[in-house]
Amino acid sequence: MGLFRSEEMALCQLFLQSEAAYACISELGELGLAQFRDLNPDVNAFQRKFVNEVRRCDEMERKLRFLEKEIKKDEIPMLDTGDNPDAPAPREMIDLEATFEKLENEMKEVNANAEALMRNFLELTELKHILRKTQSFFEEAEHGYDHQALSDPGMADEHLGLLGEEGLRAAGQALRLGFVAGVIHRERLPAFERMLWRACHGNVFLKQAEIDTPLEDPVTGTQVNKTVFIIFFQGDQLKSRVQKICEGFRATLYPCPETPAERREMAIGVMTRIEDLNTVLGQTQDHRHRVLVAAAKNIKVWYIKVCKIKAIYHTLNMFNLDVTQKCLIGECWCSVADLDRVQQALRRATEHSGSSVPSILNRMATKKRPPTFNRTNRFTSVFQGIVDAYGVATYQEVNPAPYTIISFPFLFSLMFGDTGHGTIMFLFALWMVIKEKKLLAAKSDNEIWNMFFGGRYIILLMGAFSIHAGILYNDIFAKSMNIFGSAWYPNMTLYSPEHIGGHKEATLDPRDAYDNNTYPFGMDPVWQLAKNKIPFLNSFKMKLSVIIGISQMLFGVILSAMNHRFFKDRISFFFEFIPQVVFLLSIFGYLIGLIVFKWIAFDASKSGIAPSLLIHLINMFLMSYPTEPESATTFYSGQKFVQLILLAVAVICIPWMLVMKPVLLKMKHAKEGTGTISAQHTTVTTEDGQVVEQGQGDHPVPPPPQTHAEDDEKFSFGEAMVHQSIHTIEYCLGCVSHTASYLRLWALSLAHAELSEVLWNMVFAIGLKQNGILGAVLIFMVFTPWAALTVTILLLMEGLSAFLHTLRLHW
Amino acid sequence: MGILIPIIVMTLFWGLIGLIGPFIIPKGPNRWVVQVMIVMTCVCCWLFWAITFLAQLNPLFGPMLEKKVVYLMQDVWKP
Numbered sequence: 001m002g003l004f005r006s007e008e009m010a011l012c013q014l015f016l017q018s019e020a021a022y023a024c025i026s027e028l029g030e031l032g033l034a035q036f037r038d039l040n041p042d043v044n045a046f047q048r049k050f051v052n053e054v055r056r057c058d059e060m061e062r063k064l065r066f067l068e069k070e071i072k073k074d075e076i077p078m079l080d081t082g083d084n085p086d087a088p089a090p091r092e093m094i095d096l097e098a099t100f101e102k103l104e105n106e107m108k109e110v111n112a113n114a115e116a117l118m119r120n121f122l123e124l125t126e127l128k129h130i131l132r133k134t135q136s137f138f139e140e141a142e143h144g145y146d147h148q149a150l151s152d153p154g155m156a157d158e159h160l161g162l163l164g165e166e167g168l169r170a171a172g173q174a175l176r177l178g179f180v181a182g183v184i185h186r187e188r189l190p191a192f193e194r195m196l197w198r199a200c201h202g203n204v205f206l207k208q209a210e211i212d213t214p215l216e217d218p219v220t221g222t223q224v225n226k227t228v229f230i231i232f233f234q235g236d237q238l239k240s241r242v243q244k245i246c247e248g249f250r251a252t253l254y255p256c257p258e259t260p261a262e263r264r265e266m267a268i269g270v271m272t273r274i275e276d277l278n279t280v281l282g283q284t285q286d287h288r289h290r291v292l293v294a295a296a297k298n299i300k301v302w303y304i305k306v307c308k309i310k311a312i313y314h315t316l317n318m319f320n321l322d323v324t325q326k327c328l329i330g331e332c333w334c335s336v337a338d339l340d341r342v343q344q345a346l347r348r349a350t351e352h353s354g355s356s357v358p359s360i361l362n363r364m365a366t367k368k369r370p371p372t373f374n375r376t377n378r379f380t381s382v383f384q385g386i387v388d389a390y391g392v393a394t395y396q397e398v399n400p401a402p403y404t405i406i407s408f409p410f411l412f413s414l415m416f417g418d419t420g421h422g423t424i425m426f427l428f429a430l431w432m433v434i435k436e437k438k439l440l441a442a443k444s445d446n447e448i449w450n451m452f453f454g455g456r457y458i459i460l461l462m463g464a465f466s467i468h469a470g471i472l473y474n475d476i477f478a479k480s481m482n483i484f485g486s487a488w489y490p491n492m493t494l495y496s497p498e499h500i501g502g503h504k505e506a507t508l509d510p511r512d513a514y515d516n517n518t519y520p521f522g523m524d525p526v527w528q529l530a531k532n533k534i535p536f537l538n539s540f541k542m543k544l545s546v547i548i549g550i551s552q553m554l555f556g557v558i559l560s561a562m563n564h565r566f567f568k569d570r571i572s573f574f575f576e577f578i579p580q581v582v583f584l585l586s587i588f589g590y591l592i593g594l595i596v597f598k599w600i601a602f603d604a605s606k607s608g609i610a611p612s613l614l615i616h617l618i619n620m621f622l623m624s625y626p627t628e629p630e631s632a633t634t635f636y637s638g639q640k641f642v643q644l645i646l647l648a649v650a651v652i653c654i655p656w657m658l659v660m661k662p663v664l665l666k667m668k669h670a671k672e673g674t675g676t677i678s679a680q681h682t683t684v685t686t687e688d689g690q691v692v693e694q695g696q697g698d699h700p701v702p703p704p705p706q707t708h709a710e711d712d713e714k715f716s717f718g719e720a721m722v723h724q725s726i727h728t729i730e731y732c733l734g735c736v737s738h739t740a741s742y743l744r745l746w747a748l749s750l751a752h753a754e755l756s757e758v759l760w761n762m763v764f765a766i767g768l769k770q771n772g773i774l775g776a777v778l779i780f781m782v783f784t785p786w787a788a789l790t791v792t793i794l795l796l797m798e799g800l801s802a803f804l805h806t807l808r809l810h811w
Numbered sequence: 812m813g814i815l816i817p818i819i820v821m822t823l824f825w826g827l828i829g830l831i832g833p834f835i836i837p838k839g840p841n842r843w844v845v846q847v848m849i850v851m852t853c854v855c856c857w858l859f860w861a862i863t864f865l866a867q868l869n870p871l872f873g874p875m876l877e878k879k880v881v882y883l884m885q886d887v888w889k890p
Binding site for chain 1: 844847
């Protein structure tokens with residue numbers, strides 16, 4: 001019965017020898033069958049016993065993260081063997097720490113070296129560029145000056161004449177101009193230029209040249225574009241000002257010799273130094289790469305190891321320390337069926353650690369409510385997940401997950417019913433299921449893909465049910481198939497051209513065009529062609545969803561009855577379950593009855609007097625029975641009487657649910673009241689006695705941690721009453737609102753069918769309407785958008801929305 | 812084809828699967844789950860089919876068809 005109820009759980013006490021504790025927890029952790037209770041809930045994280053170890057693990061994790069970042073930076077593939085190393089022994093931890101420490105230091109050193117070298121390299125390259133660019137500035141300037149002076153004396157005269165003496169002086173002094181050369185970020189240049197102009201009142205001359213190749217920033221490793229500039233100015237005051245501005249804009253200044261010969265010499269020096277640096281840099285990078293490649297091989301395994309160590313110490317932190325410090329005491333929940341395996345693991349671990357005293361696992365009697373444990377497998381875990389997302393059932397309550405396995409895809413298919421889309425979905429899921437192992441191995445980080453992959457079984461079932469629903473709705477990409485022969489046939493004589501005459505459409509009359517051989521499986525294909533398809537399908541799908549919905553609600557209530565039976569809760573059974581069922585049946589069960597009755601009893605000859613069920617239901621609540629119009633009058637004898645009775649029953653059910661249970665509980669409690677307290681007191685002492693015995697007398701047992709005080713459940717009438725009234729109101733309103741919300745089955749199914757039909761008519765039909773080769777070409781061209789739209793809109797979007805709605809309905 | 816034949820066939824089909832299926836599942840830890848699945852499938856599918864069938868049993872109105880569709884039907888679906 002693995003999935004139907006939570007497994008039977010037992011609270012166990014663990015006595016672990018301190019030297020074996022680590023190994024024991026490691027074994028238990030690999031097994032994953034025990035849930036430990038925190039025995040020191042009021043001790044904060046820093047006061048616990050193994051806080052140091054946890055901290056060391058944190059430190060190791062930090063180092064590993066650092067290494068991983070470096071590895072990623074260098075784009076070295078990390079080897080993921082997928083094997084699962086055992087948790088290392090505590091002494092191995094020191095080795096690990098040492099290894100990481102060494103690696104980290106090495107990395108840091110290499111990085112620091114590389115950074116220094118890079119900075120050096122950058123400076124040299126910048127200098128090289130400066131020398132090269134300034135060379136051209138100077139040459140230009142000289143040439144320009146010569147050129148101007150030699151070839152155009154008239155111009156020089158003019159210049160002279162215009163500027164007068166001042167111009168002359170300026171020209172003379174220009175030869176003794178000071179200059180500063182440097183490099184600046186390209187994007188800072190305009191601001192820099194403006195600042196210079198303003199600060200120096202336009203008395204400086206800036207020349208610039210862009211460096212073509214982007215340079216690498218040694219700190220961040222990003223590529224930056226820079227510009228060489230050279231500033232000419234006059235006088236020391238301006239010089240200091242310019243230098244300050246350069247500093248402010250974080251431009252780097254380089255010394256630049258004045259004479260061309262010196263410049264050439266310097267350039268040669270720089271070039272050789274750059275060459276040297278390059279070789280050194282290459283060696284450093286090689287070294288770094290080697291270290292990282294070595295680390296990349298092991299990093300995943302290290303991660304797992306460190307995680308395991310950390311988890312073990314975390315668990316050990318939840319343990320109580322014995323007074324003699326020799327023994328750790330912990331409590332855990334584990335499934336009764338797995339107790340043997342846990343015991344075995346403990347034995348194995350004790351042997352392993354070479355401890356002489358065995359570790360002991362005791363079952364304890366408790367009144368605490370155990371945690372819920374549903375054993376799942378690959379297939380069922382998805383459904384369990386869906387159910388748990390809404391709420392985890394309390395211990396040993398009926399688990400709705402196994403029923404969800406079918407009901408969820410079924411409801412989905414009601415909305416998604418289309419054979420074509422269902423097939424695509426089914427095949428996709430089938431592919432994932434068949435390739436499961438391969439896909440699992442190729443772990444993907446893509447969240448969306450993982451979501452689909454995790455839900456592959458649910459998608460498989462949803463696809464299968466959608467195919468079924470599609471056949472019943474007779475929808476394949478919004479087209480119908482006529483397998484069994486339609487029940488409708490327009491008579492040659494009655495529907496001849498003379499009869500139809502000038503009308504564009506003809507409505508077939510069920511009395512003469514329907515041959516009483518109802519289409520045996522699914523919708524009659526004639527409706528796909530009909531103009532009034534939607535009114536017909538609406539009425540059908542609405543009724544369908546109401547019937548399915550009410551059945552499911554009834555099923556849910558019956559599940560709750562199974563709970564009551566299991567817990568031998570007679571009060572709840574008679575005063576909660578029975579009125580609930582009666583309430584549901586007297587209103588909504590009756591509605592289903594009416595629906596079926598209308599389908600069977602009214603045929604086309606009586607279509608005029610066929611009742612409108614909605615009106616009838618409303619009238620039933622209003623207790624009004626009008627005689628006009630005909631569709632609202634009673635349609636069977638005694639209807640008024642039956643409906644009044646049903647309504648009365650439903651109304652009676654409400655106080656039945658509301659009042660009886662709390663009152664009975666109170667009476668019961670009052671009767672037992674005094675007896676239980678003394679009884680409980682005795683059980684506590686006996687339990688203590690047992691525990692002392694089981695502790696073998698060696699170790700004084702710590703006081704049983706305030707468990708028994710919590711166990712005693714206080715009863716207060718007011719609380720029970722409030723609880724019950726909330727429950728009742730929720731149920732009654734829930735019935736109505738859920739019925740209404742099941743109508744979304746209809747709405748979504750309608751929307752889906754319409755969308756796919758529109759898609760067909762608007763897109764694919766374009767191709768079909770053309771004749772000859774043009775048509776073929778058009779079909780070819782149109783197929784791609786049609787298929788793409790089908791997959792994206794209909795499959796993915798509609799699928800998701802239907803999925804969400806199904807989810808909503810299950811809650 | 813009368814209306815009885817489909818009713819009998821479909822009910823028998825799902826009924827047989829639902830009644831016999833659970834007994835032929837091999838024993839194993841998941842036997843219960845598979846049994847529940849089979850029974851639920853049968854009940855759901857039968858219910859779905861039954862509703863679809865009943866809804867069309869006595870149509871209150873007929874399909875409204877375009878003229879050319881009527882003529883085409885007379886031609887193609889000739890009994």
